[in-house]
Amino acid sequence: MASPEVVVAGGTIMIKEPTTNEVVQRLQEHGVNPTRQRIDIAKVLFARPQHLSADDVMRFAREGGVNISKATVYNTLSLFSRKGLVREIIVDPSRVFYDSNPTMHHHFYNIDTGELRDFDADLLQLSNLPHLPPGTVADGVDVIIRIRNASYQ
Numbered sequence: 779m780a781s782p783e784v785v786v787a788g789g790t791i792m793i794k795e796p797t798t799n800e801v802v803q804r805l806q807e808h809g810v811n812p813t814r815q816r817i818d819i820a821k822v823l824f825a826r827p828q829h830l831s832a833d834d835v836m837r838f839a840r841e842g843g844v845n846i847s848k849a850t851v852y853n854t855l856s857l858f859s860r861k862g863l864v865r866e867i868i869v870d871p872s873r874v875f876y877d878s879n880p881t882m883h884h885h886f887y888n889i890d891t892g893e894l895r896d897f898d899a900d901l902l903q904l905s906n907l908p909h910l911p912p913g914t915v916a917d918g919v920d921v922i923i924r925i926r927n928a929s930y931q
């Protein structure tokens with residue numbers, strides 16, 4: 779299953795939420811056994827490309843009528859991250875987001891508002907990268923550009 783399908787209806791962009799079958803297939807493709815609770819959590823995450831904290835995931839699941847423990851949410855998000863279903867974005871040790879956008883991208887993080895926003899990986903050109911330590915290969919580059927609101931005084 780690809781990212782959620784974007785449907786344009788009457789000029790409004792709507793995102794088609796994944797069905798249970800699509801979520802099950804996506805979990806299985808990543809080697810995750812699709813238990814009921816994992817499916818519930820995956821449905822919250824993959825409703826659209828988004829950045830959610832563990833608390834957000836638990837709140838949205840509960841709003842959707844799914845009662846789930848904090849420990850289960852944390853364990854499941856950790857598993858999804860290890861299996862490559864979501865990216866863990868650690869903006870600081872007290873703020874971890876789980877990113878369901880599967881495309882290559884980097885982030886702006888607004889330290890005033892706490893907002894995390896995507897930008898396309900192609901917009902950033904990296905040059906003069908250091909030599910990798912011997913015996914290693916590059917596995918990926920994650921860039922977080924920290925921004926703050928400009929003051930107009």
Ligand SMILES: [Zn+2]
Pocket residue numbers: 829877879883884885895896
């Ligand atoms: Zn993102």
